[in-house]
Amino acid sequence: MSSDQTLQFRNPDQADQLAERLETLMADIDEPVTLMHVCGSHEQAIAKFGLRSLLPDGLSVRMGPGCPVCVTNMPEVDEAVAVAEQGAIVATYGDMFRVPGTQKSLADARADGADVEVVYSASEAVELAAEHPDREVVFFATGFETTAAPTAAILANDPPENFSVLSAHKYVPPAMEVVAEMPDVDIDGFLAAGHAATITGYGLFEPFVEEFELPIVVGGFEPIDVLLGVERLLEYIKADVAGLENAYPRCVSKEGNEQALETMWSVFETTSGEWRGIAEIPGANLVIRDEYAAYDTRERFDVEPASGGPDPLTEQCICGDIMAGKADPDECELFDEECTPGNPVGACMVSSEGTCKIWHEYGGHPDF
């Protein structure tokens, strides 16, 4: 493939053509359309390249619950802080380090003397356990299917006895259903994330499309990929047909990665759980099955969440509304005032996948 062809992913002419096509489609549809994507990488592409400036009037593309760090609930952070304060070494992904719990983040706990280590993979957490055989090492495991499958692989592979997992893993499809059913959220279609679908396969969305009669397009992350995904969704909306389409065949198959899925479901099962700021969502939290209970931090430690009220500012934080697609970051009174990446109030301002952090970096509605 020549470099000319590679440039098609950023080709301004093609972007303009697609923008024109969106204009025509919106004129045909003749009513406002709201699309939701559920991936921080999509929001990065949209914000960084100012794609919202190409969208015709009446077409809104919002980020839903697509940031695993952001939907990790405060009591889950509290649990991690609690085991750290009980003397365990807590290993976690860098994104989780500064996410506020009810009273402390893991960064605060480390400043107070606890052992908290940032790792980039579950296997690094296991290596940490092997290096410290006389210490309990807890992996505070967060993320969607793309990190849950690796965590499962570690547990299925006889980790050291002093290793355990505090699972805050989340499973996206039930959350999409909850958001689709919210009475004050009117979503006309979903742009699904390519990489989560690398694991799950896009076939996973078939029942959703049937039940909710909403189109879903699996999309890639280049600006043109995103615009193309939006264009595909509008085609379905114009035809008034719910459909499922894979616009990211480079990485995604219908079945997904069966080995990864098998490993994930052999270790985890779903349970109902609170997604920060959004709702209690049936079947959207991944917890460790009884067969692996010996490696479940919640079985091994007394991890009652911290008591006491949260920071009063948290009451004003609208992260939940933002992740449910009900509000944009600039509608929050705290955005870029009391809440900044250096001093975050809500998790959306912490993670590089958080809507507020992305809008802070690039702006959400670019003014050209």
Add this chain to the structure above:
Amino acid sequence: MCLGIPGEILEIDGQTARAEFWNVEKAVRLDIVGDDVEEGDYVLNHAGFAIRKIPDDEVEETMELYESLLSGDEEDALEEIGATDATLEFGDRPAAVEEGDTPVASTNRMPRGPGDARTGTEDSDPDPRPETDE
């Protein structure tokens, strides 16, 4: 970020491999790659695990795409592979890849619904019927 990062497998030892990401070497796990992987293969990696083997005919396109995507965001990529003190060196792929056959481009995909934008942005089908039973 939830983007996977493509890298070349240099050496395999059981379920662990050494992989190269634009001249940065890191260990990756092969437990859940879901395919037979050999040295010289390219895999998509996320959080220290290979999550997909990249088909040979898609390697070059994938690497170029990522270089384009990551250009200016090298820090994100380095964070993804857990090597924040390293430097990515783009455009230095093994000759075997650069001389490879022309890969199947983005037309290799599932049956489509109406107005297929990747084959041209004109809506060539006057009576689109999206396929719902893929």
